[in-house]
Amino acid sequence: MYEFPREDWFRALADEINASEPYRAAASDWEGDIAFVIEADPNRGLPDDVWGYLDLWHGECRAARLVTPEAGAEAAFSISATYRRWKDVVRGELDPVRAMMQGKLRVRGDLPKILRYVQAAHELVAICGTVPTTFPDEG
Secondary structure (H helix, E strand, C coil): CEECCCHHHHHHHHHHHHCCHHHHHHCCCCEEEEEEEEECEHHHCECCCEEEEEEEECCEEEEEEEECHHHHCCCCEEEEEEHHHHHHHHCCCCCHHHHHHCCCCEEECCHHHHHHCHHHHHHHHHHHCCCCEECHHHC
């Protein structure tokens, strides 16, 4: 089991991304790295913001790790939300594209480009659900 949002969780996610043929096909010409900003929620066991990073390139994940806010700000895209919202995304209970349109996930970067890759986004979220995950607020 991997605890979200720790670095080993992001590395396990990268392994699952690289093993997914549906993601590879949907993102075959995607070029861009993404920072995931999980906002602190001390009452749920997350005392500080966490910045996760995925280097996604033509259907593969070339790198996955935690980064500093300064390094994360350099990514082509960032998606920010509360820990609770991210937990819903990881569990597959919140559609990320709909959440972006509703402002539940805040996007920095070329939103029209992201919208052109809706299938890749859905595959990526589905892959999140395949990582054996625990959460800090669940003991």
